[in-house]
Amino acid sequence: MSSKMQELNFLVMKMIYESFGIEKLYDSFLEETTSILKVMKYKVPPGETESAIGLVAHTDKNAITILCQNEVQGLEVQTKNGDWARVMVPENAFTAIVGDTLKAWSNGRLHAARHRVVIISGEDRERYSCGLFSTPKEEAVIEVPDELVDKEHPLQYRPFNYSDYLSYFVSKLSDDALEIYAGI
Ligand SMILES: O=C(O)CCC(=O)C(=O)O
Numbered sequence: 001m002s003s004k005m006q007e008l009n010f011l012v013m014k015m016i017y018e019s020f021g022i023e024k025l026y027d028s029f030l031e032e033t034t035s036i037l038k039v040m041k042y043k044v045p046p047g048e049t050e051s052a053i054g055l056v057a058h059t060d061k062n063a064i065t066i067l068c069q070n071e072v073q074g075l076e077v078q079t080k081n082g083d084w085a086r087v088m089v090p091e092n093a094f095t096a097i098v099g100d101t102l103k104a105w106s107n108g109r110l111h112a113a114r115h116r117v118v119i120i121s122g123e124d125r126e127r128y129s130c131g132l133f134s135t136p137k138e139e140a141v142i143e144v145p146d147e148l149v150d151k152e153h154p155l156q157y158r159p160f161n162y163s164d165y166l167s168y169f170v171s172k173l174s175d176d177a178l179e180i181y182a183g184i
Pocket residue numbers: 040055060067069075115116117129130131
């Protein structure tokens with residue numbers, strides 16, 4: 001399963017590089033990326049009547065996350081007007097979520113969607129999900145490629161190191177951490 005998720009991670013990233021016309025930089029992405037696999041278990045809500053927050057609203061801090069899950073739905077994404085929309089993930093499907101790092105690198109072209117997990121009442125099985133978190137290597141610097149900066153798209157983020165950003169986020173736990181830390 002995790003090798004399929006890694007394959008999908010590379011495929012999605014390749015499509016992103018190609019769509020920006022910078023496929024020549026894709027090899028340097030491969031050199032500077034690593035990943036963490038995490039398995040998550042969400043308990044069945046105790047009461048019959050209330051839904052339970054399984055995971056509070058957040059943006060992923062890493063570059064991109066590939067998720068898979070069992071049949072118990074729960075993933076919700078925040079829309080532009082602030083509403084929450086449930087993502088009905090079909091069986092055997094994966095979900096790709098853009099994180100803060102990819103948003104910054106793309107000079108804001110890609111949106112890091114806020115998401116959360118809500119287990120609705122009446123659910124009688126536990127939710128399991130599995131995430132492949134694609135993350136820059138320790139020493140890598142996240143820097144917007146020159147090709148993504150022009151008059152219509154002025155530079156939005158200064159170069160930064162991922163673990164420094166993560167430490168900053170952990171100390172502040174702010175929803176606007178990326179803008180405050182690296183925004184120009
Ligand atoms: O369980 C899920 O589907 C989402 C997990 C998630 O968003 C995360 O671990 O960052």
